[in-house]
Amino acid sequence: MSDVNAEISAVDHITNDQALLQIKDLHVWYELKRFGFGHAGYVRAVDNVRFVLEQGEAIACVGESGCGKSSLMKTILGLNIPTKGDVIFDNTSLSQTKGEDLRRYRSKIGYIQQDPFGALPPFMNVQSILEEPMIINGIKDKQERRRRIEKILEEVKLTPIEQVLPKFPHMLSGGQQQRVVIARAMIMEPKLLVADEPVSMLDASVRVEILRLLRKLQEEHHLAVLYITHDLSTVRYFSEYIFVMYAGQIVEFARMEDLLDNPKHPYTLALLEASSDPNADNALVQREIPKGEPPSLVNPPKGCRFHPRCPYMMEGICDVLEPPNIEVTPKHLVACWLYDEEKGHAI
Ligand code: SF4
Numbered sequence: 001m002s003d004v005n006a007e008i009s010a011v012d013h014i015t016n017d018q019a020l021l022q023i024k025d026l027h028v029w030y031e032l033k034r035f036g037f038g039h040a041g042y043v044r045a046v047d048n049v050r051f052v053l054e055q056g057e058a059i060a061c062v063g064e065s066g067c068g069k070s071s072l073m074k075t076i077l078g079l080n081i082p083t084k085g086d087v088i089f090d091n092t093s094l095s096q097t098k099g100e101d102l103r104r105y106r107s108k109i110g111y112i113q114q115d116p117f118g119a120l121p122p123f124m125n126v127q128s129i130l131e132e133p134m135i136i137n138g139i140k141d142k143q144e145r146r147r148r149i150e151k152i153l154e155e156v157k158l159t160p161i162e163q164v165l166p167k168f169p170h171m172l173s174g175g176q177q178q179r180v181v182i183a184r185a186m187i188m189e190p191k192l193l194v195a196d197e198p199v200s201m202l203d204a205s206v207r208v209e210i211l212r213l214l215r216k217l218q219e220e221h222h223l224a225v226l227y228i229t230h231d232l233s234t235v236r237y238f239s240e241y242i243f244v245m246y247a248g249q250i251v252e253f254a255r256m257e258d259l260l261d262n263p264k265h266p267y268t269l270a271l272l273e274a275s276s277d278p279n280a281d282n283a284l285v286q287r288e289i290p291k292g293e294p295p296s297l298v299n300p301p302k303g304c305r306f307h308p309r310c311p312y313m314m315e316g317i318c319d320v321l322e323p324p325n326i327e328v329t330p331k332h333l334v335a336c337w338l339y340d341e342e343k344g345h346a347i
Helices: 004-012 069-076 099-107 126-136 142-155 174-186 204-221 256-261 266-274
Strands: 021-034 038-053 058-062 084-089 109-112 192-196 224-229 241-246 249-255 325-329 332-335
Touching: 021 069, 038 069, 038 249, 058 069, 069 084, 069 192, 069 224, 099 109, 109 174, 126 142, 126 174, 142 174, 174 204, 192 204, 204 224, 241 256, 241 266, 249 256, 249 266
Parallel strands: 058 224, 058 241, 109 192, 192 224
Antiparallel strands: 021 038, 021 084, 241 249, 249 332, 325 332
């Protein structure tokens, strides 16, 4: 994905300096050590990823387990240091930041975890859970803490407030727990929300409500949102843009409707085939799912990383050369040789 950032910036008429979040040539590699023998290679969890996100914009990151989306997310949250490249958030370079500045960087990003019960400390009540980030971040005024708690509980619709505040996580339903997690993520009035599979552990009946709540908060607070999921059926509710990751790299980037209605990359097609279909008439339809597993990120395949599983693989091209990033239609980028004018034959 050599020129993703440059092309996306050109498409959207934004410069890197204007975007709230800039992911620049980001590499996140984990060193492997063999006991007694030292260095034994790297796990290339994120490999040259580039994109930008503006204030007030929502973007979805989609991919299966092990594609690198969690490492990307942790790095944006300031929990990983980039191996190479950088994350620029609100004019702060993550690779140059540490100590008190790193705490300030993290305080401007709200994090919504996948498992609300696991994310909430069982020995703290809702009041303590919501006060803790403010105490850590130096908000000493009790009235100000109370004002923020009341405001956000109203917004996430956890009322009556006096009844909610003394409750412990086990006294709340799954949907209420996730509302507390969202309230905690919002309590420091962040500029960016990172939502990691925020509805995957919830009952189907509350998923849409939680997604609508997130969308409402995003619009009312003009928040940037990175929505991470493996489930393409939920992204339509949420984002203006979407990108698909495979084996540590972005393989397709487009506006939401464009990617869902007109997917180009064979891996995106496979993901869409595998996603649930609400039409009962299609319940028994056999689906074309690519064989095999995602590759090892220690020794990823040469050329296109999807080539061992791709039904359109072109020998001598896909297994040798890394595909460039090709703009197939305005605002729609795909890393696949099929769309190369000389080598490919678009599907
Ligand atoms: Fe398939 Fe080749 Fe495109 Fe990779 S570059 S997705 S192997 S056609």
